[in-house]
Amino acid sequence: MPQYIVLINWTDQGIKTIRDLPKRLTTSKALVEKAGGKWQAIYFTFGQYDAVGIAEFPSDEAAVSAFLALGSLGNVRTTTLKAFKQADFVKVIEKLP
Numbered sequence: 001m002p003q004y005i006v007l008i009n010w011t012d013q014g015i016k017t018i019r020d021l022p023k024r025l026t027t028s029k030a031l032v033e034k035a036g037g038k039w040q041a042i043y044f045t046f047g048q049y050d051a052v053g054i055a056e057f058p059s060d061e062a063a064v065s066a067f068l069a070l071g072s073l074g075n076v077r078t079t080t081l082k083a084f085k086q087a088d089f090v091k092v093i094e095k096l097p
Helices: 012-016 018-034 060-072 086-094
Strands: 003-010 038-044 051-056 076-083
Touching: 003 012, 012 018, 018 038, 018 060, 060 076
Parallel strands: none
Antiparallel strands: 003 051, 003 076, 038 051
16 A cells, blocks of 8 residues: 655644644544555654654555545644655656656
């Protein structure tokens, strides 16, 4: 399944209600699973991003659907990067003309 790196920042609403984070994580998991995906890991960070997640989905469309739904709740903004495992990326390079 394709993997995605998700860079996450709190919105003003998200930081004001940070004590609700455990509940929001449960909601996030449900949204991702509803779209056919799975969180593989979520790391909370400091610096430019407040959290970084690694998720897998059956398609780009499923990933977009889940992260739009998550963003529409108003607590986070996400930047999503499609990730390639090393072996898969080497296969792409091997097909170069």
